[in-house]
Every structure is written in structure tokens, then in C-alpha cells.
Amino acid sequence: MIRFVDVHKSYRVDGKDIPALQPFSLDIADGEVFGIIGHSGAGKSTLIRLINLLERPSGGSILIDGTEMTALGDAALRAQRRRIGMIFQHFNLLSSQTVADNIAFPLRLAGETDAGKIKARVDELLRRVGLEAHASKYPAQLSGGQKQRVGIARALANRPSILLCDEATSALDPQTTASVLELLAEINRELKLTIVLITHEMDVVRRVCDRVAVLDAGRIVEHGAVADVFLHPRHPTTRRFVNEALPEEAAGELAPYTHVPGRILRLSFRGEATWTPALGRVARDTGVDFNILAGRIDRIKDLPYGQLTLAMQGSGVDQALVALRAAGIEIEELNR
Amino acid sequence: MSAPLLQSLFPNIDDWAELGHACIDTLLMLGGSLALTVLIGLPLGVLLYLTGKGQLREMPKLYAALSLVVNILRSIPFIILMIVLMPLTYVLVGTKLGIRGAIPPLVIGAAPFFARLVETALREVQRGVIEASQAMGASTWQIVRHVLLPEARGGLIAGTTVTAIALVGYTAMGGAIGAGGLGDLAYRYGYLSYKSDYMFVTVVLLIVLVQLLQMVGDRVVARFAGNRQ
Numbered sequence: 173m174i175r176f177v178d179v180h181k182s183y184r185v186d187g188k189d190i191p192a193l194q195p196f197s198l199d200i201a202d203g204e205v206f207g208i209i210g211h212s213g214a215g216k217s218t219l220i221r222l223i224n225l226l227e228r229p230s231g232g233s234i235l236i237d238g239t240e241m242t243a244l245g246d247a248a249l250r251a252q253r254r255r256i257g258m259i260f261q262h263f264n265l266l267s268s269q270t271v272a273d274n275i276a277f278p279l280r281l282a283g284e285t286d287a288g289k290i291k292a293r294v295d296e297l298l299r300r301v302g303l304e305a306h307a308s309k310y311p312a313q314l315s316g317g318q319k320q321r322v323g324i325a326r327a328l329a330n331r332p333s334i335l336l337c338d339e340a341t342s343a344l345d346p347q348t349t350a351s352v353l354e355l356l357a358e359i360n361r362e363l364k365l366t367i368v369l370i371t372h373e374m375d376v377v378r379r380v381c382d383r384v385a386v387l388d389a390g391r392i393v394e395h396g397a398v399a400d401v402f403l404h405p406r407h408p409t410t411r412r413f414v415n416e417a418l419p420e421e422a423a424g425e426l427a428p429y430t431h432v433p434g435r436i437l438r439l440s441f442r443g444e445a446t447w448t449p450a451l452g453r454v455a456r457d458t459g460v461d462f463n464i465l466a467g468r469i470d471r472i473k474d475l476p477y478g479q480l481t482l483a484m485q486g487s488g489v490d491q492a493l494v495a496l497r498a499a500g501i502e503i504e505e506l507n508r
Numbered sequence: 509m510s511a512p513l514l515q516s517l518f519p520n521i522d523d524w525a526e527l528g529h530a531c532i533d534t535l536l537m538l539g540g541s542l543a544l545t546v547l548i549g550l551p552l553g554v555l556l557y558l559t560g561k562g563q564l565r566e567m568p569k570l571y572a573a574l575s576l577v578v579n580i581l582r583s584i585p586f587i588i589l590m591i592v593l594m595p596l597t598y599v600l601v602g603t604k605l606g607i608r609g610a611i612p613p614l615v616i617g618a619a620p621f622f623a624r625l626v627e628t629a630l631r632e633v634q635r636g637v638i639e640a641s642q643a644m645g646a647s648t649w650q651i652v653r654h655v656l657l658p659e660a661r662g663g664l665i666a667g668t669t670v671t672a673i674a675l676v677g678y679t680a681m682g683g684a685i686g687a688g689g690l691g692d693l694a695y696r697y698g699y700l701s702y703k704s705d706y707m708f709v710t711v712v713l714l715i716v717l718v719q720l721l722q723m724v725g726d727r728v729v730a731r732f733a734g735n736r737q
Contacts, residue, residue, distance in 0.1 A: 224643055246647075253645035264640035268658040268732070277654070278644040326644075336643075 174200040174223060174334065174366070179232030181218055192218045194391045195232065200383075202333075205360050205367040205473075207377040207398070209413055210387030216370040219387065220336050223368060224256045225249060236334070254282050257327030261339035263319040265311040271322050272298070272307040278329040297325040301355065317348035324355060328363075335359070337369035341376060353380050357473075374417035378402060378472050386410045399472045403440045403479065403502070429465055429506070434485035436465070437493075440502040441478035450499040451480075458488030458495065481506070520703035527693065531713060534689035537607050537679045538717075541614035542672050549619040549671070550664075552578075553626020554652055560627070564638070564648050578620040586617045586678045590685060610687035614678050622671040629663030630656050662729050669725025673718050680714060690714060 180195040193215045200206045210216040221227035222234055225241050234241045236252065244252060265274050275294045284290055298304050301321040311319055320340060327335055337356065341349040357380045360367050371377060377384045377398055384402075385395035388409040394401055405411045429436050439451070446469060455462055467480040484492065493503055514524070521527065552574070558564050559571040584592070590613040594604045597612045633656055641655045657664070683691025690710045698707030 226639060226643060250645040250647060253643060256643070258640065258643040260636055260640060262634075262636050264634065264636035266637060266655065266659060268661065277641075281641075281644055281646050281650055281654075330644075 173202055173235075173237060174368070175233075175235040176222070177233045177235070179222060179229045179234060181215075181222065181227060181230050189230075192390055193222075196392045198385065198392065198395070200366065200368060202366055203360070203364045204382045205357070205369070205380050207381035207384040208368070208370045208387055209372065209374060209377055209384060210370070211372060211409075213389075214387040215390040216387050217338060220338055220368060220370045223334070223336055224253050224258060254278065254330045255332050256334045256336060257330070257332040258336040258338065259320065259323040259327050259340045261342045263311070263316075263323045263343075265319060265322055265326075267311055270308050270310055271303060271314070274311065274322055275325045275329055278326060282330055293329065294325075297328060300328070300359075301325045315348070316344050317352060320344065320348075320352050321355065324352075324359070328359070332365070334366045334368065337367060339370060339372070342371065342373070349376070350379075356380055374402070374413040378417060378470075380473060382473065386413065399442060399475055399477065402472055403442070403477065404504075429481070429483065432463070432465065432483045434461075434463070434483035435489055436506040437482045437484055438504045438506055439478075439480045439482060439496065440504075441469075441480075442500075442502075443475055443477075445500040446476040446478045448499065450496060450501060454492050454495045454499070458486070458492040460484050460486035460488050460492045518705035518709060520697070520705050521709065527709065530688065530690045530693045530710075533607055534676075534679050534691070534717070537610050537614065537682070537687065537689055538672065538675055540607070541611050541618065541675055541679070542668070544611065544615040545618040545622050545671060545675070546668060548615060549622030550626055552619060552623035554630065554656070556623055556627040557630040557656070558648065558652070560631075564651065578623055581616060581620040582624070584617075586613070587681050587684065589613055589617050590682060590687075605686040606688055610679065610682045610689075614675060614682065617678055618671055618675050621674060622667060625667030625670060626664060629660045629667055632663055633659045662732050665725060665729050665732065669721060669729075672721050672725070676714060676718055676721070 176196060176198045178195050178197055179193070180191070181193040182189040182191040184190075208216045208219055218227050222229055223236070223241075225234070225244075229242060236256075239252065241249070241252065266277065269277065272291075272294050275297050276290045279290050279293060294307070295304075298307055301324055303318060303321050303325070306314065306318065311322065314322065323340075335356075340356075341352050344352060353376060356367060356369075359365055360380075367380075369376070369381070381398050383396060384398050385392050386401065386407060386409055387393070388407065393407040394405070394410050401410060402414060402417075405414045451462070454460075461484070463483045463485075465481045465483060467478070469476070469478040471477065486492075496503060514521075556571065556574055556578070559567040559574070561568070561571070581589070590610075593613045593616060597609055598604050600612050601608045603609045637655060637659060638651060641651050646655070679687065679689050680691030680694065683689050683693070684695045686692075690713055694707050694710040697703045698710065
């Protein structure tokens with residue numbers, strides 16, 4: 173478990189303290205994928221670097237499995253860092269070393285000298301990330317997605333229990349992003365690794381994260397299960413992120429529908445409710461008419477969800493809402 | 509080229525063997541001083557880099573002190589540095605003359621210059637790569653040895669070439685005050701005795717030497733640079 177207690181960070185610039193992160197407390201559980209989303213400058217790079225102490229907090233306490241990170245001496249900190257893998261937006265591979273040597277690098281840093289053991293581990297990691305054929309290439313000869321796979325293999329070399337992802341897909345095209353995220357999800361599932369990722373894309377959070385914290389100007393403004401935050405964003409910054417992920421839906425904004433007659437409702441289905449024909453049944457039973465204004469059915473990680481914006485008319489609307497809620501559908505009225 | 513032809517082209521050069529010796533002396537001075545310059549300048553450059561602002565081992569006072577010494581040594585014209593250092597040279601190698609006497613001032617003159625080139629080359633290494641190594645639990649020494657030096661080797665080799673060429677110039681200057689080598693011949697015969705053919709031949713030899721050094725340096729850089737972004 174990663175535990176932040178009253179952690180804050182400010183930078184000293186020209187004799188003045190510039191706050192980067194306001195005091196916050198946060199727990200990240202073992203084996204979960206935890207996303208931190210924020211615009212650039214919100215403090216997410218600083219936050220993720222507090223975990224392996226690439227940035228030292230100005231105050232507060234950072235505990236990893238009960239170990240107070242800020243109290244560690246140099247050698248102990250280096251030993252702890254070997255248990256925390258990290259991947260980066262720009263990959264940060266050694267350009268003078270081959271793929272295999274890049275992956276072997278953390279093993280050698282940790283003092284492994286047995287060439288046979290190193291090779292066996294490197295081969296295993298190459299297979300995991302699907303780069304068996306590229307062992308003797310140099311980073312410059314690889315595509316962005318392949319470079320990130322090397323980064324992931326390197327991060328996993330010392331069998332860490334935590335993997336930090338610093339905008340790991342931000343420099344990749346959408347297809348490559350999807351395949352890298354899939355690999356991360358697979359690693360999380362199979363190795364039971366805790367993953368902490370920072371991103372500015374809600375879509376990344378939606379695809380792989382279990383929980384998310386939204387960071388705005390150095391402050392965690394909202395956090396919780398991705399489905400809750402994603403379907404019911406409260407803070408304006410969260411809304412903006414959700415809107416980016418759901419452009420046609422406009423996530424519950426009333427503005428485009430003010431001229432539409434009837435009551436404007438937003439229905440959220442989650443899990444099994446997504447697959448039941450509740451809406452049609454309720455409409456038949458209560459005699460209401462509805463008109464779909466916007467909608468989407470997708471997944472949040474492994475959870476299917478649907479979100480429909482409807483205009484509903486007729487005398488039985490109140491009755492319909494009760495029936496829909498009874499079927500496990502969450503409803504918000506946008507024009508009430 | 510036959511001996512009579514050489515005789516007619518360069519009438520004042522009566523002892524070609526002396527010229528050959530001078531060449532060898534220059535090469536020995538160059539080789540010896542370059543090796544020592546790299547040996548001293550490389551760690552000095554690494555230290556300058558590490559203690560610099562915002563770097564791994566930021567130490568503003570040490571950096572300022574090192575920087576000052578380097579700047580002072582670099583701002584003294586080499587011929588004056590050589591004269592100033594004569595007592596020290598005598599203490600270090602037991603003579604002020606010849607190849608041995610030339611090497612201490614050559615090294616003291618060139619090492620600070622090389623150290624600056626090393627510092628500049630190391631600054632070109634991407635910060636992210638260093639950060640990634642820190643995140644992997646690398647110590648400062650491991651980062652220097654396994655990240656900074658290999659990643660910067662193109663720049664380091666180019667810096668060595670530039671330094672070697674600067675040293676060729678220094679050895680020639682050293683010739684004027686008793687170091688021997690091609691500079692000595694050019695100065696004694698070419699300048700003091702008006703034998704312009706000596707001047708011509710030594711200058712041509714120096715040009716050839718510099719060209720060779722640059723070519724070799726560029727080749728080596730290209731070999732290592734082939735795999736890089």
C-alpha cells in the first residue's frame with residue numbers, strides 16, 4: 173500500500189516558496205490501477221515522483237508498505253527504488269545500448285553479474301512485451317510503441333511491486349496507446365502489480381484504472397472509483413475531462429437541448445443493467461414517449477456502462493422514473 | 509622523390525633525419541600530453557558537471573572554485589603558462605627542457621580546456637535518461653559510469669579530437685622555449701636563421717598531422733553515432 177499523509181510540496185524560486193501540491197492524504201491499495209488526471213502544471217508529475225522520492229516532499233509522510241520513504245538513507249532508498257518500476261512519456265532509454273542491454277541495465281545496477289541469469293531474465297521480459305525479435309536493435313531503430321515496451325520490460329526487470337507510469341502513452345498514437353494500455357492491464361492482472369499512472373487523457377483512465385484522483389492546480393479536487401467519477405463528475409475540471417472523453421454526450425450539459433420539449437433526463441446504466449431492456453418495458457407500461465438525444469454504451473475498464481440523454485413526455489413520467497430507478501438505472505434530471 | 513630533387517627544392521635542409529626526429533618528438537609530446545590531459549580532464553569535467561547548478565551533486569561553492577581555476581588556466585596564453593610553470597615542471601619531472609619538460613605545461617594548459625568540453629558534452633545527455641536511472645536505484649557513480657559517459661561518448665571523442673589539435677599548436681609553441689619537436693625546428697631554422705624551406709616543410713607536416721587527427725576523430729565519432737537517435 174502506498175499511503176500519503178498530509179503531504180505537500182513547494183518549490184523555492186528566487187527566495188519565494190511556490191506551492192506545487194497542496195496538503196493531501198491518499199491511499200493507493202495493493203494491486204489496483206490508480207490514475208491521477210490533471211492538466212499540465214496541475215502537479216501530477218510532482219505527485220508521482222513523490223512515490224519514489226525523485227521529488228522530496230516539503231512536509232508530510234509517504235509510506236510504502238509501512239516504510240517511511242522520507243526517512244531512508246541513500247543506500248536504503250536505492251534499494252527501495254529497485255522495487256518500484258517507472259516508465260516515462262519519452263521512454264528515456266539508453267541510446268548507446270541495445271534493447272537487451274537496456275532491459276539488463278536495472279539487473280546490473282542491482283549487482284547481478286551472472287550473464288546466464290541476466291540473459292534468461294531479459295529473454296523472459298522480451299517475450300512478455302512481445303519484442304523477442306528486437307533484442308539486438310538500438311532504441312533509435314524502434315517505433316514509439318516498441319520503445320515503450322522496452323521501457324516496460326526494463327521497469328519490470330527487478331520484479332517490482334509498484335509500477336509508476338509518467339504519461340506513458342502521451343507520445344503515442346491512439347492504436348499504439350491502446351496496445352500499451354492493454355499490456356499494462358495484463359501486467360496488473362497477472363503480476364498483481366500496483367500501477368500508478370498520471371495522464372491528461374480521461375480515456376486512459378477509463379480503459380485501465382480502478383480508481384482515479386483529479387488534480388487541479390495542485391489540489392486533489394475529486395477522487396474515487398472511476399465509474400463514479402466518470403459517470404457523475406462533480407468538479408468543473410472533472411467535467412471538462414469527462415467531456416473530452418464523451419464529446420457527443422456532453423456529459424449532462426443541458427445547453428444543447430433547451431429547445432427540446434419534455435423533461436430532459438440522463439440515464440446511467442452500469443454493469444448488468446446495461447444489458448436489460450428496461451427502458452422499452454417501462455415506456456410500454458407507463459405510456460410515456462421518449463426521444464434519445466445522445467447516448468453511448470462502452471466500458472469502464474471491465475465494467476460495461478451506458479449513458480443516455482432522453483427527452484421524456486407524457487403523464488406517466490414520474491411513474492416511469494420510479495420504475496427505471498427500481499431497475500438499477502441512475503437518473504439525473506437536467507432541466508429541473 | 510630522389511635526394512637531388514629534395515636538395516634542389518629545399519636547399520637549406522641538410523639533415524632530413526633531424527626532421528624525422530622532430531616529427532617523432534612532436535608525436536611523443538602529443539601522445540603523452542593527450543593521454544594525461546584526458547586522464548586529468550575527464551574526471552575534472554565530470555566533477556564540474558556533477559557539482560553544477562541543478563545537477564546530481566549540486567555544490568555551488570566547489571563548482572565556483574573549480575570553475576575559477578579552469579578559467580584562470582584557460583585565460584593564460586600557453587607560451588606564458590609554460591614559462592610561469594617552469595619551476596613546477598622542474599619539480600615534477602626533473603627538467604625544464606625536452607619532451608619531458610614540455611609535458612607538464614601542455615597538460616596543465618590543455619586539461620582545463622578538455623574538462624570544459626567534457627562538461628558541455630555531459631550536459632547534452634538527456635535529463636530523462638538520468639532520471640530513469642535514478643528511479644532504477646542507480647548511485648551517482650553508476651550513473652556516471654554506465655549512463656553519462658556512454659551516452660556522451662560521441663561528444664567526448666569529438667572533444668578529445670579538438671583538444672589533440674589544440675595540443676599540436678601548443679607543442680609547436682613549446683618548441684620556441686626548448687621543448688623540441690617540429691615547432692623547435694620551425695622557430696630555430698625557419699624563423700631565427702631565415703631558412704624558409706624549413707618553415708614550409710614543418711608547417712606542411714603540422715597541417716597533415718592536424719588533418720589526420722580530425723579524420724580519425726570524425727571516423728570514431730561516426731562509428732559510435734551510427735546507432736543513436
